[in-house]
Amino acid sequence: AQSVTQLGSHVSVSEGALVLLRCNYSSSVPPYLFWYVQYPNQGLQLLLKYTTGATLVKGINGFEAEFKKSETSFHLTKPSAHMSDAAEYFCAVSDNNQGGKLIFGQGTELSVKP
Amino acid sequence: NAGVTQTPKFQVLKTGQSMTLQCAQDMNHEYMSWYRQDPGMGLRLIHYSVGAGITDQGEVPNGYNVSRSTTEDFPLRLLSAAPSQTSVYFCASRPPSGYSGNTIYFGEGSWLTVV
Numbered sequence: 001a002q003s004v005t006q007l008g009s010h011v012s013v014s015e016g017a018l019v020l021l022r023c024n025y026s027s028s029v030p031p032y033l034f035w036y037v038q039y040p041n042q043g044l045q046l047l048l049k050y051t052t053g054a055t056l057v058k059g060i061n062g063f064e065a066e067f068k069k070s071e072t073s074f075h076l077t078k079p080s081a082h083m084s085d086a087a088e089y090f091c092a093v094s095d096n097n098q099g100g101k102l103i104f105g106q107g108t109e110l111s112v113k114p
Numbered sequence: 115n116a117g118v119t120q121t122p123k124f125q126v127l128k129t130g131q132s133m134t135l136q137c138a139q140d141m142n143h144e145y146m147s148w149y150r151q152d153p154g155m156g157l158r159l160i161h162y163s164v165g166a167g168i169t170d171q172g173e174v175p176n177g178y179n180v181s182r183s184t185t186e187d188f189p190l191r192l193l194s195a196a197p198s199q200t201s202v203y204f205c206a207s208r209p210p211s212g213y214s215g216n217t218i219y220f221g222e223g224s225w226l227t228v229v
Contacts, residue, residue, distance in 0.1 A: 104156035
């Protein structure tokens, strides 16, 4: 079975500071990994994904994540936070053989202080 | 190209009532699924479908029914609404494996309150 753990339900950073949102996964097969962002009262938007190939994945809005198999991690980073980054972020794992099923982490709410 | 369309966006039900959340996609995706989102629990899979005529249960299927008579539509039925089903519901679809990098597309969500 697959699972995802996001460390920290709330993260607060200052504008311009590094953003680091942690995600660890468990999977018995090579995982597909995703980060989604959700703004208040809106749906989910894909930030980035790892399927195969390069382990450092760049996404939209300046975010990137690195797949580290040895650490079973897929942490999300952004060098400099912007006020517009305040949202909830979800890490998710999928097995390509499971018909598009995603297993989500609990979510991390990011606050950005001016 | 509308993507994944969910209706209604907001709904209030009384305990015991039934209703159907509609989901339609115009991308000819084989895979469709329903999730519910609750605070502190992320999104949990309710039911999913790998093609017309094929459905299966996810993590939290109790109290919900689905059917997939066409590729485009995947309605979610609440048989007898309970307050525990108060949640935000998301429909999602995905192309067959190997297409579009396995990206899953989500609808805008349906906010359901059961009183």
